[in-house]
Amino acid sequence: MKKTILITGSTDGIGLATARQLQQEGHEVLLHGRNPNKLEKLKSELGLVGFVADLSKFEDVRSLADSVIAHGPLDILINNAGVLRMADARTESGLDARFVVNTLAPYLLTRSLLPVLAKDGRVVNLSSAAQAPVNLRALQGEGELSDSEAYAQSKLALTMWSRHLADKLGPDGPVIVAVNPKSFLGSKMVKDAYGVDGSDLSVGADILVRAALSDEFAGATGLYFDNDIGRFSQPHPDVLDTRKNARLVKTIEQMLEDY
Numbered sequence: 001m002k003k004t005i006l007i008t009g010s011t012d013g014i015g016l017a018t019a020r021q022l023q024q025e026g027h028e029v030l031l032h033g034r035n036p037n038k039l040e041k042l043k044s045e046l047g048l049v050g051f052v053a054d055l056s057k058f059e060d061v062r063s064l065a066d067s068v069i070a071h072g073p074l075d076i077l078i079n080n081a082g083v084l085r086m087a088d089a090r091t092e093s094g095l096d097a098r099f100v101v102n103t104l105a106p107y108l109l110t111r112s113l114l115p116v117l118a119k120d121g122r123v124v125n126l127s128s129a130a131q132a133p134v135n136l137r138a139l140q141g142e143g144e145l146s147d148s149e150a151y152a153q154s155k156l157a158l159t160m161w162s163r164h165l166a167d168k169l170g171p172d173g174p175v176i177v178a179v180n181p182k183s184f185l186g187s188k189m190v191k192d193a194y195g196v197d198g199s200d201l202s203v204g205a206d207i208l209v210r211a212a213l214s215d216e217f218a219g220a221t222g223l224y225f226d227n228d229i230g231r232f233s234q235p236h237p238d239v240l241d242t243r244k245n246a247r248l249v250k251t252i253e254q255m256l257e258d259y
Helices: 013-024 036-046 058-071 097-116 147-172 188-194 201-213 242-258
Strands: 004-007 028-033 049-052 074-079 117-126 175-180 224-226
Touching: 004 013, 013 028, 013 036, 013 201, 028 036, 028 058, 036 049, 049 058, 058 097, 074 097, 074 201, 097 117, 097 147, 097 242, 117 147, 117 201, 147 175, 147 224, 147 242, 175 201
Parallel strands: 004 028, 004 074, 028 049, 074 117, 117 175, 175 224
Antiparallel strands: none
């Protein structure tokens, strides 16, 4: 059955590889990118609908959600966009842009799109093997973190809110699953950060397609899939701490209200 699938960060890397694979399988793929020129080129090449948005800006995330809602019902959301190293890691409002893009933007987009997401749909959140306990002060823009610290904390925060929202929605909402697509895939982010080519991007695209469509993930809401070992796995202990999850989500909700 044909699905309508939004993939954030789908103008290059794993996102683009996943978009191409899903289109080849006959699904309607909605592209997203930050660079309008790159997005327009891909829209023309692939014949797909696409939306421009800078996920470090909450107003752009809300506009993206409005545009997707106007487009019509959505079956699957793949929150793929992410950053590790940035020339300027502060947003105009003083927040850590790495947390904004990796944690807050996908939360805001997911919550905003719930009204048009199919009840039997799915939200696939790109997590990582790199995870570290979340400093809520850093999440709120206080203090300084290195690129690796911010990335690891933001990816654990993403995995934590995935679990929290899945528990909150239960059987009345879409499946929400966090996936480590595999470490050191050959994405632009990996090349820029580590100076290595990385492994075949199709490995990451394959698992995202499985997470989006396969029966294997139909009952996976709230779970964590680790593609470094090729199976569902125990997440970081903080993901299983309902009180920590609740505090994190309360902080995120307050930030979204404030900004």
